[in-house]
Amino acid sequence: MGCDVSLAKRCFADRTSLIDELAARDESFRDLCDDFATADRLRLSFNKTAVPNGDGRLAEYVELVNSLRDEIATVLDNAVIVPFPCQEKGRRGGGRGV
Structure with a gap:
């Protein structure tokens, strides 16, 4: 089954990269x-x-759509992408004098 993120992307146009990720x-x-x-x-x-x-x-579906939209917004707000720290060239052991 395919993944349909098109509506999420339309509703959260400023977060399309995060939605894709x-x-x-x-x-x-x-x-x-x-x-x-x-x-x-x-x-x-x-x-x-x-x-x-x-x-x-119709009212049930409107409520469901609004609830799912809110849930997607919460997931996007809570998504934290933590990059791995870059290790400096020539240093090993994380600066512990190894």
């Missing part, structure tokens, strides 16, 4: 983005069709 290494983030895209597609389909109890279902 997280999607490449984190299966639960990919699943979250897929769920977000699926819920939004269902929201759009309920918005366009007249079905019995459609207003209630």
Whole structure:
């Protein structure tokens, strides 16, 4: 199954690189983005069709989409990418006099 991060990228356009990086290494983030895209597609389909109890279902999908968007925002806010420290040339042992 493919990973659909397109909606997440549209909603968080200033964080597309981080979204790509997280999607490449984190299966639960990919699943979250897929769920977000699926819920939004269902929201759009309920918005366009007249079905019995459609207003209630539409409200549920709107709430779900908003909740997933908030969850993605939290994941992005909490994502910390810690670079490995560069070791100076000619020094070994981390400066411990080895």
